[in-house]
Amino acid sequence: MISSNKKDDEEAAIHQLAALLKGKSTAELKELLHSEGLLKIRIPAGHELKLKAQMGWTWNEMRKLKSWLKAYKVQMVCEGKSRQMKADLVGDCVSSDLVPFLFKEKDEHVTKLAPIVFIPNLEDHIMKTLDELERLDHLVWDGIPAEQIWIKIGGDKGGGTTKFYYQIVNVSKNNSKFNTTAFCVYAADETVANMHTALDQYVTQISNLQHSEWRGKKIVLWLSGDYEILRKLLGLQGAAATCPCILCLQDKHNLASKQPAQHRTLEMIQNDFDTVESNNCTSQSKRENHSVSHRPFFDIPLDKVCPPSLHISLGLWGKFYQNLERDITELGELIADIEPSCSSSAAFDKHIKHKQSVLKEIHRLEEKSEEKYQEATELEYQLITQSLVDGPSPSNQQMAEIECLHKQSNELNKEAEDMRKSNKLQLESNPIIKRLDKKLQSFKVRRQAYYSGAFVGNHVNKCLKVENYRSLLEEVVAATQDLTDNTDLHDMAVRIQMEYLMLFEHFAPCHKAYSTSDQLTPDQIDQLECNITRLVDYYTSRFSSRFTFTPKFHILFQHVIPFIRLTGVGLGRMSEQGGEQLHHIFNILGKGLEGIKNIQDQPPELKHLRAVMEEHLVAVHPSIRPRPTMTNTPEE
Numbered sequence: 001m002i003s004s005n006k007k008d009d010e011e012a013a014i015h016q017l018a019a020l021l022k023g024k025s026t027a028e029l030k031e032l033l034h035s036e037g038l039l040k041i042r043i044p045a046g047h048e049l050k051l052k053a054q055m056g057w058t059w060n061e062m063r064k065l066k067s068w069l070k071a072y073k074v075q076m077v078c079e080g081k082s083r084q085m086k087a088d089l090v091g092d093c094v095s096s097d098l099v100p101f102l103f104k105e106k107d108e109h110v111t112k113l114a115p116i117v118f119i120p121n122l123e124d125h126i127m128k129t130l131d132e133l134e135r136l137d138h139l140v141w142d143g144i145p146a147e148q149i150w151i152k153i154g155g156d157k158g159g160g161t162t163k164f165y166y167q168i169v170n171v172s173k174n175n176s177k178f179n180t181t182a183f184c185v186y187a188a189d190e191t192v193a194n195m196h197t198a199l200d201q202y203v204t205q206i207s208n209l210q211h212s213e214w215r216g217k218k219i220v221l222w223l224s225g226d227y228e229i230l231r232k233l234l235g236l237q238g239a240a241a242t243c244p245c246i247l248c249l250q251d252k253h254n255l256a257s258k259q260p261a262q263h264r265t266l267e268m269i270q271n272d273f274d275t276v277e278s279n280n281c282t283s284q285s286k287r288e289n290h291s292v293s294h295r296p297f298f299d300i301p302l303d304k305v306c307p308p309s310l311h312i313s314l315g316l317w318g319k320f321y322q323n324l325e326r327d328i329t330e331l332g333e334l335i336a337d338i339e340p341s342c343s344s345s346a347a348f349d350k351h352i353k354h355k356q357s358v359l360k361e362i363h364r365l366e367e368k369s370e371e372k373y374q375e376a377t378e379l380e381y382q383l384i385t386q387s388l389v390d391g392p393s394p395s396n397q398q399m400a401e402i403e404c405l406h407k408q409s410n411e412l413n414k415e416a417e418d419m420r421k422s423n424k425l426q427l428e429s430n431p432i433i434k435r436l437d438k439k440l441q442s443f444k445v446r447r448q449a450y451y452s453g454a455f456v457g458n459h460v461n462k463c464l465k466v467e468n469y470r471s472l473l474e475e476v477v478a479a480t481q482d483l484t485d486n487t488d489l490h491d492m493a494v495r496i497q498m499e500y501l502m503l504f505e506h507f508a509p510c511h512k513a514y515s516t517s518d519q520l521t522p523d524q525i526d527q528l529e530c531n532i533t534r535l536v537d538y539y540t541s542r543f544s545s546r547f548t549f550t551p552k553f554h555i556l557f558q559h560v561i562p563f564i565r566l567t568g569v570g571l572g573r574m575s576e577q578g579g580e581q582l583h584h585i586f587n588i589l590g591k592g593l594e595g596i597k598n599i600q601d602q603p604p605e606l607k608h609l610r611a612v613m614e615e616h617l618v619a620v621h622p623s624i625r626p627r628p629t630m631t632n633t634p635e636e
Contacts, residue, residue, distance in 0.1 A: 053619035101188035116186035154224035158583035178625035180578035241291035309571030369412035376405035516570035
């Protein structure tokens with residue numbers, strides 16, 4: 001019989017059950033739950049695959065986890081169901097093959113078969129990804145016009161492979177590793193010839209996407225990557241070229257000029273190359289035609305080329321620190337070579353000036369040697385690319401030019417070495433530089449020895465913390481005081497400290513402001529422009545007579561502000577950071593899948609790279625990637 005006061009009856013039943021359960025022991029409660037089938041926790045289908053993808057684990061690691069969870073009454077779906085779900089997600093969108101790529105071995109270039117894994121139908125893959133993002137309510141319009149979908153196309157070389165990727169910008173945290181989808185990966189260098197082998201299949205597709213719409217919204221493509229990838233995709237020569245900027249025609253000797261140069265356009269680059277090609281692609285014709293070496297790969301306009309903010313910061317901090325090391329080298333050499341005859345102040349000043357002039361000349365020779373080497377290497381690759389892409393074979397004159405450049409580079413380097421030896425300079429043993437390296441390590445910055453002591457990843461953020469760069473520069477003075485009692489050298493150390501303290505204090509707010517992913521107000525952009533101008537003015541007034549003004553510094557000076565005004569957001573949103581993360585992800589997945597090489601049904605390197613690519617595509621699938629923490633509707 002149903003009570004007339006149902007609510008009172010339910011409450012009474014709950015109290016009665018609670019009193020009954022309180023009288024049971026823990027063991028009795030567990031037995032009761034077990035008998036009713038309530039003790040087990042079942043992880044739903046799909047969640048196991050999501051965990052595996054986001055953690056980068058192998059199936060074997062998942063089996064170990066499954067066994068461990070079983071002891072705690074937690075059950076996971078059978079592996080077969082997860083594998084089938086993975087197969088359904090990846091489908092037949094991936095192709096793989098062994099194709100001929102160009103490799104440099106010792107002093108010659110050879111062609112060898114190497115694996116490539118790619119998504120043949122990039123257009124379809126992007127459209128399906130957008131459909132899935134919309135279904136899951138992941139699309140946002142944070143500062144993006146309501147009628148547009150922004151997509152970045154980029155590439156980078158690392159971890160033994162060159163990777164090209166796309167990112168949908170209309171999601172929160174768009175530079176996340178889970179929003180960076182590799183669409184073409186090959187196991188060779190990012191030479192222009194190799195890029196043609198990999199990317200020519202996408203030329204028409206990229207052009208189609210440029211003129212496509214998705215659900216009535218215009219697709220806007222942006223080009224992203226580091227300086228090297230961008231200049232190759234745009235058909236330009238490198239940093240040693242006559243016009244090294246990827247975005248304008250500024251001459252390499254006037255990169256610090258406040259007078260803007262004419263901006264490049266796709267049409268200009270294509271017209272310049274027509275002229276270069278009509279002159280048999282000679283080095284002289286490339287110099288005379290704004291350092292254009294080949295046709296652009298894609299028809300993405302140059303106002304949609306993202307300044308490489310990550311590599312601008314890495315490049316500038318690396319350059320500034322290299323300058324600091326050179327000044328410290330001079331200081332260290334003077335400390336190690338104070339002559340007894342330099343007892344008077346005039347004699348000591350004369351000795352300092354002599355040493356500084358010697359070191360300045362050595363640095364000039366080394367820079368010139370490196371410039372000649374880079375010019376020769378660039379010309380080599382251009383000629384090889386030209387011959388491989390149905391162009392004329394290199395002439396004897398062109399080969400002689402390469403040989404001459406290498407010879408000049410070697411002679412300059414030998415001259416610098418001889419000067420170093422005759423003046424008894426041993427730069428690598430400088431005790432102050434060694435103390436700075438230890439200081440860097442104290443705030444977890446370890447430079448990459450196999451990249452000539454380069455800074456990588458998050459190093460710039462760490463080094464530009466006020467307390468860190470001040471501590472670093474204080475070490476210069478402290479080390480000098482420990483090494484010598486000479487007050488003139490103490491003063492020199494303090495001068496170095498204060499000079500670079502001002503430089504870093506000018507650079508730090510610029511880096512922080514342009515690296516953000518947030519929208520910037522007009523006032524914030526104006527302030528950033530002011531800060532960049534102050535940085536350039538200080539650098540050119542204090543350092544330009546001793547050190548060069550690099551193409552990356554020029555891009556920051558002349559092109560970052562116009563790009564930020566165009567997009568309304570910091571460079572962090574449009575940067576190459578997501579592409580850089582791909583290398584770490586592929587390395588982790590690759591280590592976990594090493595065993596697959598032992599299966600002999602396909603060439604092991606090809607099977608391995610394909611397996612890594614498939615695992616990556618599962619991890620970045622919208623239904624598997626972590627759900628964003630915020631959503632946004634289109635702005636009207």
